Amino acid sequence: MGGRLCIPAISPTTMSASTDPTGPERVVAAIIRDGDGRVLVARRPEGKVGAGFWEFPGGKVDPGESQSEALRRELHEELDIAVGACTFLPHYRAATPPGIDLAFWRVDAYEGVARGREGQEIRWCPPDTLPDLPFLPADRPILARLRLPSFYLISDVDHLGEALFEERLAQAAARDALLLQLREPWPASRLRAYAQHLRALLAPYGGRCIVNGDPNELMGCADGIHLPASHLARIDARPAATLVGASCHDAGELRRAAAIGCDFAVLSPVKLTPSHPDAAPLGWARFRELAAEVLLPVYALGGMTIADRVSAETHLAQGVALRSGVFGKDADLPVP
């Protein structure tokens, strides 16, 4: 996941199938979730390339077909479902070898009961269990994305006070899947104790808490660790935590986060922010260029609001990172 990647310029408006026989094979794959957040995956049947490996349902785009037409046809053929609304996911980029152009779409609505119509095994799996299945290698970066929500919240406890912070956090967690970073200028003992408390608060909502700081001091107290950029520069191996994130500001730091196997990075500042008035903002165009160089999920940080989520995804971000003070203000909470 390290080096420079060639990202094909795919956009929903330029999606008709290639008629150039020397062009890449265009393939569409579907992310279908049930009400519990489980994802539908299929095992490639005997006789196909990659038989026995797991994949996301889908297949090749026929000449003259748009991607969404191909998606509807493939899911009818493979799963016997009629797809309604579906959404292109520009930030879902697979590690496909040259010659294949694999685009992911989210199925927002469908009719029917999915079944393996071509004799293939299908399963509904919680995203955390997907990495245990033998997946087509190209899909590995997609599995990492599926474990992460669109919102990465950064704590603001010293500013808000514990009671108000926890009230806002619970409100937000009830509305949307959340990953929270506990980031406070506290001694490790206080961070450890409060991280455990927050983890218990978030667990009933399916939210998770990771803690910012030195992995040697904080390991095991939360669902993971967030590495400050200064720490990322000093370590050679990924800390053995369930989830590991890293703060990055340039291409070198992003490549390093990818190389040591972080699960995600946060890239900042995207816009001007009162907390860092002297830092030159990257802007969305530069953010996209930097995010395109790694397959690692990258959150956008700096001057973000909840409404920036859509811009973030079109600029290849996993989602937006924002401080809880901003997150809860004036009931400005995420739309489910």
Ligand SMILES: Nc1nc2c([nH]c(=O)n2[C@H]2C[C@H](O)[C@@H](COP(=O)(O)OP(=O)(O)OP(=O)(O)O)O2)c(=O)[nH]1
């Ligand atoms: N459908 C799908 N294909 C994937 C994924 N990951 C991945 O590398 N691929 C590759 C495998 C194949 O080389 C190609 C898709 O081919 P396919 O065999 O599904 O195409 P198809 O459904 O049209 O099948 P066929 O009629 O050509 O047999 O893309 C994935 O998650 N889903």
Ligand SMILES: [Mg+2]
């Ligand atoms: Mg297929």
